[in-house]
Amino acid sequence: MAHMDDPDIEATEAAQAEAGRAVHPIVIEGLRNQFGSTVVHEGLDLTVERGKVLGVVGGSGTGKTVLLNSILGLQRPTGGSIHLFGQDITKLSEKKMRAMQSRFGVLFQSGALFSALSVVENICVPLTEYARLKPAMAREIGLLKMALVGLPLDAADKRPSELSGGMIKRTALARALVLDPELLFLDEPTAGLDPIGAAAFDNLIRELSDSLNLTVFMITHDLDSLYAICDEVAVLADRQVVEKAPPKVLEKSEHPWIHEYFHGPRGRVSKGE
């Protein structure tokens, strides 16, 4: 780029980048992840705007889960920076990280419910950690979240081992939402659900993200989910985000993997052609 030589413009761009980090919930710049000699991410840039639902797709082994773990602070990246709400999470103190963790909720792929606790106790775990509510009030808020995600309230005292797959996902979603986070991470939310259950779950996420003004970062393989709820889709390939656009735009992409993804045997079925 020619204009990069101009110091003024360079300064403005730096300021803009700085402002961007402050405004957007997730800003990832030049992320690098390496395990031994395997480089998973290199120079990965990704920005998620407030109130948007971002889908992340990519073939197996392209590092979707590694990316999620890096953002969540479960895995320290080899290089680059990750800003959540304007703060670099690799440099946060433990106390600030804890405050940050109360601002996002995570739905893990298999639910990750605590098997020793009942459904409503599972949902109330973040409440007992972060809020000092009376037990009865905490339980009522737990029940409220159950109602919010469409769980039958008489399942409140069941154990996770007694739940169906769909109910486990809903319980995990209720737990992720219990502190009314601004940012929600979903790791394959519809994997393992039947198509009707998956569609209902998609609707639920869309409704909740609209009514609670959530920003959603969602890893998925489900094309139906992409079309149903994602504002934008980021495609991971070649260790980077190769494209980030609404699904309708991505359909026309020339990138071989994206083309195969949208126009392969399953892609066509999804579009009803």
Place this chain on the structure above:
Amino acid sequence: MSKADFTVQTASGEGNPVVSLKGDWTAVSLRDAGERLTAALKGKTNIRIDSAELKAFDTAGAYAVRSAVGDNCDDDLFTEHDSHQRVYALVCDLQPKVAEAQAKTARNAFSPIVNALAAVGHSTAELLADLRNLNIFIGQLVTVSFLSFVTPGRIRWTPLVAQMQQAGLGALPVVCVTNFFVGAVVAFLGILQLQAFGASVFAVELIGISVLREFGPVIAAVLMAGRSASSFTAEIGAMKMNQEIDAMRVMGINPFDALIFPRLAALILTVPLVSFVGSMAGLFGGLIVVWGTLGYGPNFFLGRMSEYVPFVNYFVGFIKTPLFAIAITVIGCRLGMIVTSDVISLGKQVTRAVVQAIFTIILIDAAIAMMFNGFNF
């Protein structure tokens, strides 16, 4: 982040309370504001809410407000702030359901006496189911063992030998060291007490009889119960959780053939051998102490042993080792097979396996001691 708070003002003349919400009404900063608001507004109607000083507002805060004011409001709330209104509307739809469920829980709460009776009934039913389950397990195991005996082609030798190495040979060092110390301690105490009668040489008989008859086999079995019963439960339980047992059944492999009989046979073969080696270690510990404190060397010790410790003592010790082996395997494997799909039940069954196995070993030992006492052996 500021604490959730409120003030209630009653405008003069009208008598309608006006509630001003202040600070952050969110889950984290709510504390007991919800309960206080409910108490302050009890019995009040035509409530008006002023949210000018309200900062953050989430579903938890909305729920607290909704529980407190109910339908006793004059007009639509939070009209001046779009997102607050949306959150409040969402919660208003759900609040009746929650309140109903909460009331139902309160109705269904029984008195402590009923709960205690229910607990007794529950554990009785569980015990009966457990006994039934134990009988079924033993029945299947006996059948499979009999069939394996008649047609040795059924036996899976690889897991059998592997278990012999893991459960048997692997236990040797710890069994030997423990028995050595037990033998030594028995010798010390025996010599000390018998010296009072000037009969300290009888310590040799004491060591020989107690180690061969009791300590050797029992200590070997208790240590092997701690090692093997727990690992059998954990291995089989983890396989059960991972649906591996179901996969075997579907492929026509009987888990009793593939998993349980090899473990049973391995322990029946190795517990006697390990306890024999353990007994020798125990005698060696005694020998060393006798040599050290009384000055009687190995020749004297072994000579006196062969003269005054009849072979029947070893026989009584030996005869119970296969029974210990059966107890360890049956308990370890059965509890592994009843593990359900959650992690808690795995931990619970492993603990039960070790406790029950050791308890059963002591019980068998006591029964056999009484029996041979009756035979005057």
